[in-house]
Amino acid sequence: MAPSGPPAACLYAAMPTFSYVLAQTYTDAPDRPAIHLQFAKRDDVTLTHRDLVRGATGFAAVLAGENIQPGEVVVIIQHHGEALVYAFWGAILHGAVPAILPPLTEKLLPERYRHDLSALIGITQPAAVITYADFAGEVQAAIDASSVTRKPKCIAVNVVTPAEPDFAALGGMRRTEDDIVLLQHSSGSTGLQKGVALSHLSVFNQLDAYAPAIGLTERDVIVSWLPLYHDMGLIASFLLPVLKRVPLVLMSPFDWVRAPGKLMQAVSKYRGTLTWLPNFAYNFCATRARDRDLEGVDLSSLRAVINCSEPVYDSSQRAFAAKFGRYGLRETALATCYAMAENTFAVTQSAIGQPVRLNEGGGIGNAGQVSSGRPLPNVQVRVLDESHNDVAQGTIGEIALKSDCMLSEYYHRPDATAQAFHDGWYLTGDLGYMLDGELFVTGRKKDLIIVGGKNVYPQDLEQLAGEVDGVHAGRVAAFGVFNESAGTEDVVVVAEAESEDEAAREQVAESVRQYITRNSDVAVRHVVLVDARWLVKTSSGKVARSANKAKYLEEQALGQPDTQG
C-alpha cells in the first residue's frame, strides 16, 4: 500500500525534547488516541493524548512530592498497564531520566533478581525506583543491599491520579536537546550493568530518519506485544507512535506468548498497519496461533511486518507468509531491519512494500541470506577487518557505525564507552557484508547468544553453571545453536563433570539446567556433561566458545557424547 495521508509530523519547532512534543500534541490533538492498552481479562483501555499527558502530569507530581530532581535517573519496574505508561511519561514531564526494567518472573529466583537490581543501583545511582505495591518490599531489599551511600527512594504506585498540566511549571520543559532522556538496558547480570544513555536529540534524529524509511503517516496504526525494556519495544513500538501521533495498540508480552493469535486479532480489530517482531516470533505465530483465535481475522491492513532484533531467516519469513496469507496478509508486507540500542534503534531498513532481497546460497546450508536493507540516511555503515580496515564489497567483516543518533555513553561506565568505539566508529560486534548498498548480517564476532530476541551473555551462564556442585568451576562453555523450527537459537551448556558415573551426571545436568533458569530467566535447551579436559581452551587459558561449539556440533552429528538435560 502506498503511504496515504500527510507524513508524520515533525513537532518540535521550539526545542527537540520529549516534553515539548507532548505539550504540542496536547494542544493540537488532545482527543487523538495515543495508546489502546489490551489486557487478558479486562476490556481495552484507550488513552488519548489528553489522558496520556494528564496521567503523566499526575505522576510527575508524585516525583516532585518525593523531591526527585530533573536530570536524576528513576528506575521503573511495572507490569503492562496504565501505571507503566504514566510512570514513563511522568518521569519525562518531570525532567527525570526513566529506565524501564523487566519485572520479576515466576521462573527467576527473587534473590537473583535482587542481586542484579542492587548491582544496577550501584552503577546507575538512581534517585528512585518506581514499582507497584506488592513488589515494593523486594525493591526495598535490593536498595538496602546496594553499595550506594545515597539510597534511592522506593516509590510504590498502583494507580495514578491524573492532573491538569501546567507546562511552564514542569521540569521536563527545561531539558535541552543534548540532555540524556532515557536509559536502556539489555538483560542478564552483564547487560544490566551497561545502561545505554540516549539524548533527546539522538532519539529525534533516529525517529526523523526512520519514519520516512517506513513511510510513516498519521494514518498508520502500530500494533505491539513487545516489552518496553527492549529497544524494539521501547523505540519502534512506544516512542515512535507516541511522539509521531500514530496510534499504538499495546499488549503484554506475557499475554501474547500464551496466545500469539492475539496479535492478529489486535491488527484486525484496529486495522493495524505496522508491527515489529523478532525472528522467532514468525515461527511462533505460524505454529502456535490457534485456528479458533484466527476466525474472521483480517490482516490486509498490514503494510509492514518488520523482522528485527535477531538474525533474520528466510524460512521463518516464509512460514509466516504461508500461515497468514489466507487471512489477507500480503507477502510484500514482510520487511527487515537491523537495529541496536546503541544507535537508538534502526541502522538499516528494507524497502517497504517490496520483496526483501535474498542472496541465494549466502545463508546456512543452501538457504539464501536475507538482506537487512539499506542504511538510514543519517547512519554510515562500514565493514572492517581485524585491523579495522575496510573490506571489499561482499566480504564479511565487523559492522561499524557512525550516526547522529548514537548513545551519549554507557551510563556511568566510561570504560565500556571507550571500549565500544574505535576512531569515532561504534564497533557493533556483529559480522556482515555489503552488497549493492544493502547490508547482510551473518553472525557475531562477540560471543553473544540471542534467544527469542533477547541478548544473553554466555559468561553469565558459565558463571552460574560453575556454581553447581559436581561441575568443574571455570570449565564450562555456553553458546547458542540455531534451531530452524523455532527460528531462534537454543542455549547449550557444556560442562566438565567431576563424576564419571552416568546417573550422577544426569543429576548434575538437571541441577545445572534448573540453577541457570532460576538465576538468569534463560531456559537452557541442552546441558552436556563431558569428561575432564574435553573443553578446548585458548592459549591464554580461557574457554574458547566457538571452538567448543564446533566440537559439540561435530560430536552431536556422530551421536555422542552421552547427553542429558
Add this chain to the structure above:
Amino acid sequence: MSNDTTDVASMIAGYISGTILKNPKRIIKPDEKLISSGLIDSFHLVDLGLFIEDKFGVRIDDSELNADTFDTLDQLVGVITSRQ
C-alpha cells in the same frame, strides 16, 4: 489415583519428556515443579495447552497457563479431571 488419572498423568509426562524436552528417558515426577522451575519455558506452555485440549477435550484458558493454575503434574491432572 484411579486408572484414569494415572493414564492422564502418564500421557502428559510422555508429552513433556518426549516432545517438549526431547529426552524421552527423562522421568517427570508427580510433584516436580514444571513451570516455576523453568523445565517448561513460556514458549512451550502454548504447546502443552493445545495438547491437553486435543487429547482430553479440556480447555485451559490462555490466562491460566501459569504456575498459579498448575505447576506440577499432579495439579495439572487435577485441573483436567475436574473439568472432564
